[in-house]
Amino acid sequence: MEFASSVGCRLLNLPCGNRLPQYSREEQHRTAHENLLHAAELANGHGISVLIEAFNPLDNPDYLLTDVDMAAGLVRRTRREGAAATGLLLDAYHLARMGQDPVDAIGRHGDALVHVQFADVPGRICPATGGLEPFCSTLQSSRMARRRGIRWRTSSSSDIAARGPLWKT
Numbered sequence: 001m002e003f004a005s006s007v008g009c010r011l012l013n014l015p016c017g018n019r020l021p022q023y024s025r026e027e028q029h030r031t032a033h034e035n036l037l038h039a040a041e042l043a044n045g046h047g048i049s050v051l052i053e054a055f056n057p058l059d060n061p062d063y064l065l066t067d068v069d070m071a072a073g074l075v076r077r078t079r080r081e082g083a084a085a086t087g088l089l090l091d092a093y094h095l096a097r098m099g100q101d102p103v104d105a106i107g108r109h110g111d112a113l114v115h116v117q118f119a120d121v122p123g124r125i126c127p128a129t130g131g132l133e134p135f136c137s138t139l140q141s142s143r144m145a146r147r148r149g150i151r152w153r154t155s156s157s158s159d160i161a162a163r164g165p166l167w168k169t
Contacts, residue, residue, distance in 0.1 A: 005046040011115055013051050013089055014039050018062035028064055033074060040083035051116050053089035054099035070097060072109040077114075087114025 004012060019025070037142045039050040057066040067069045071088055078086045090113055092102040102149060106113060117167075 001046045001048060003043050004048055010047060011049050011051055011089075012043065012086075013053065015055075016052060016064040017062050018060075029070075029074075032064060033077060036078050036086055037075065037081060037083050040078060040086045041068070043085050049085045049087050051082075051087050051089040051114055053091055053117075054094060054098075055091075056094040058097050059094075066098070068098075068100065068105050069110065072112040075112040088112040089115045089117060091117040093117070 014036060016035075023031075036050060036052060043050050052065065052071050053072040054065045054068045055063040057063065059072060059133065060066070063075070068088075068090065075086050075088045088109055089111065095102045095105055100115075106116070145146060
């Protein structure tokens with residue numbers, strides 16, 4: 001945490017890891033909860049939030065958290081137990097691969113949400129260039145985007161180097 005703080009890192013992703021066949025799902029979820037609490041305790045005082053995210057089971061079949069509702073529930077539980085510096089990282093790509101609507105997920109879990117990661121489907125392409133274009137348009141015009149400064153521009157891979165970064169906040 002000291003290093004992260006020293007380089008200005010304010011958000012740390014804490015992947016929950018893959019399921020282990022020798023432990024029950026309940027034991028593994030309990031361990032994930034305990035690890036999130038512990039990481040939040042370590043981050044306390046450094047101005048760092050510890051994030052978890054759900055990964056889609058198509059690309060990550062063994063990952064422990066493959067449901068955004070479950071991940072948000074874990075964040076809410078840790079916050080109720082005093083770990084305020086925890087949050088949900090919502091990855092639009094993973095939600096789309098799970099057949100879930102990112103706008104709906106943001107609406108359901110906005111209280112737990114700290115960071116949204118954008119990559120379009122298929123293949124983690126630039127935002128608004130694939131199947132998530134309606135989501136990107138909706139989000140960019142939303143009150144949340146204006147309040148949090150979410151903006152981006154689309155670009156073909158050939159102009160990326162010439163035009164600079166794709167993301168602005």
